[in-house]
Amino acid sequence: MKIVIIGAGGVGYNIASRLALESKNVVVVDVDAHATRKIAEDLDVKVVTGSGSNPGTLQEAGILGADILLAVTDSDEINIVSCLITNQISPMTRKLVRLRNEGFIPFHTSLKNEAPHIDNIINPEAEVVKTIRKLMTIPGAVDKGDFVNGRVKYVGMRLSKTSPIAGMELSDFHNVFGQERPLIAAIIRNNKVIVPRGKNKTMAGDLIYFVCDTQKLKETLGLLGVTVRPVKRVLIVGGGRIGFKLSQSLEQDNIQVKIVEANMDRCNDLSMQMGKTVVLHGDGGDQKLFMEENISQMDAVVSVTNDDETNILVSLLAKNMGVDNTITRISKASYYPLLSTIGIEKVVSPRVSAVSSILQDIRQGNVISDISIFGEQGEFIEAVALASSPITKGPIKEISFPKGTLLVCIIRQEEIIIPMGDNQVQAGDRIILFAIQAAVKKLEKMLTVKLGFF
Known part of the structure; x- marks a missing residue:
C-alpha cells in the first residue's frame, strides 16, 4: 500500500510514524525543508520538499497509482487543492482532507458526497469534542472507545483502594463474576504496559483497560465499584474553537454550561452565538472566580485553552476544590508521562x-x-x-x-x-x-x- 502524506507537522509526522512501523510505502511532502529533513532522519519513509498543491511535486511524490492521499497541512486551502489535483492525476486514489476552518463545517456532507476529489473530511476540533464527550460520562475513566459500530466498549480507568477487584488474581474473575466478568486487556503499572495472564493480580493504583458488551457497561462498572452519574453541569475554560463546539454539543443534550474566556472580544462573540450557555470573562487560573461560580457543584470541568500550562493549572485547581471529573487539553507530548504523577488522568489532544x-x-x-x-x-x-x-x-x-x-x-x-x-x-x-x-x-x-x- 502506497500512501502520500501532504504536511509534515504534528498530524502528518505521527501518521507517517505509525504507518512506517507497518512497513507501508509512505511518502511525506512538505514545503519546509527542515521538516522533511527531520522526518527523513527519524522515520523509514521517503520525503519530497515542495508544495502539495503543486502538480509537479505530487508527481515527484508518486501520486499516480498511490492508494491514499492524506492532506493534513495547517492550510485548508492547500489541502483542498492537493485533493483536487490528485483527482486529476490519479482519480482512483482515495483522498482524505484535514479541514479546520469552521466555515467549511456546513459543507462537510456536500463536499464528501458531491466533490469527486474528496472522500472524507477530518476536523481535529470535532474529533477532540467527541473524545471529551466519551470521557465525560464515566467518573474515573481516562480513556474510552468503541468497536463493532458501538456494540463493544473499551474503558481505561484507575483502580482505587476500595475497588472490589484490587488485589484479585485475574483467574478468579470467572469464579467471582461468572459470565458477566470484565476482561482486563491491559494493566499499566509504573508507566509499563502489561498484557495480563491468569496469575496476574490487579493492584490499587493500576490503570486498567477492560472490554465489555456496550449493553452491559453499566453493570460491568458496578462490578468494578464505579457508579455512573449523569452529567448535568459543566464548566469549560477556554472559548476557542474546541470550547465553542463542546458547548454547542452539550447544549443539545440540555446540559447546563458555563464558559470562562480571557479575551473580552471573544466573550462578546460567544455570547452572541450561544443559546443557554453562560459566558464569563475571566482568567481560568482565578481561584476566586471558581469559588464564585460554585465550581465544586460542577459535574465536570474541561480546560481547553491553547496554553498547556493554563490547562494543567485549571485541572489541578478544580480537583483541589472538589471536582473529580476534570478533562485537560494537552498539545506537548513531552508532558504526557508527567501528568498522572500529579493527578491529571483525562487528557485530550486534537492531534491525537x-x-x-x-x-x-x-x-x-x-x-x-x-x-x-x-x-x-x-x-x-x-x-x-x-x-x-x-x-x-x-x-x-x-x-x-x-x-x-x-x-x-x-x-x-x-x-x-x-x-x-x-x-x-x-x-x-x-x-x-x-x-x-x-x-x-x-x-x-x-x-x-x-x-x-x-
Whole structure:
C-alpha cells in the first residue's frame, strides 16, 4: 500500500510514524525543508520538499497509482487543492482532507458526497469534542472507545483502594463474576504496559483497560465499584474553537454550561452565538472566580485553552476544590508521562484525536480499526477472521499468538463473547486483540499473512 502524506507537522509526522512501523510505502511532502529533513532522519519513509498543491511535486511524490492521499497541512486551502489535483492525476486514489476552518463545517456532507476529489473530511476540533464527550460520562475513566459500530466498549480507568477487584488474581474473575466478568486487556503499572495472564493480580493504583458488551457497561462498572452519574453541569475554560463546539454539543443534550474566556472580544462573540450557555470573562487560573461560580457543584470541568500550562493549572485547581471529573487539553507530548504523577488522568489532544480518526478511516480489508492507548505503548486491533487463518484452527489456548498479545473479544453475528481458553474463533468472526507496542509488528505480520491485513 502506497500512501502520500501532504504536511509534515504534528498530524502528518505521527501518521507517517505509525504507518512506517507497518512497513507501508509512505511518502511525506512538505514545503519546509527542515521538516522533511527531520522526518527523513527519524522515520523509514521517503520525503519530497515542495508544495502539495503543486502538480509537479505530487508527481515527484508518486501520486499516480498511490492508494491514499492524506492532506493534513495547517492550510485548508492547500489541502483542498492537493485533493483536487490528485483527482486529476490519479482519480482512483482515495483522498482524505484535514479541514479546520469552521466555515467549511456546513459543507462537510456536500463536499464528501458531491466533490469527486474528496472522500472524507477530518476536523481535529470535532474529533477532540467527541473524545471529551466519551470521557465525560464515566467518573474515573481516562480513556474510552468503541468497536463493532458501538456494540463493544473499551474503558481505561484507575483502580482505587476500595475497588472490589484490587488485589484479585485475574483467574478468579470467572469464579467471582461468572459470565458477566470484565476482561482486563491491559494493566499499566509504573508507566509499563502489561498484557495480563491468569496469575496476574490487579493492584490499587493500576490503570486498567477492560472490554465489555456496550449493553452491559453499566453493570460491568458496578462490578468494578464505579457508579455512573449523569452529567448535568459543566464548566469549560477556554472559548476557542474546541470550547465553542463542546458547548454547542452539550447544549443539545440540555446540559447546563458555563464558559470562562480571557479575551473580552471573544466573550462578546460567544455570547452572541450561544443559546443557554453562560459566558464569563475571566482568567481560568482565578481561584476566586471558581469559588464564585460554585465550581465544586460542577459535574465536570474541561480546560481547553491553547496554553498547556493554563490547562494543567485549571485541572489541578478544580480537583483541589472538589471536582473529580476534570478533562485537560494537552498539545506537548513531552508532558504526557508527567501528568498522572500529579493527578491529571483525562487528557485530550486534537492531534491525537485526528491521527486516530484518520488511521481508522484508511483501514481496509479484514483489519477494521486500530486504536492506540497510553501514548501509543499498546494497541487494540479489530479484525475479521478468515477460514485460512490459523486462529480458526483450534481452541484459543492452542493458538500461538505473539508474546505480548491477547485476544479480548469475539463477535459472532449477534453474540458478543468474552473468550476463555476453550473458546474457538470461527471464520467470519470479528475479533478484537490487544498488543504491546513491541509486539504490534509481529501481530500485524501475522494478520497480514493470514488475515489479509489490507
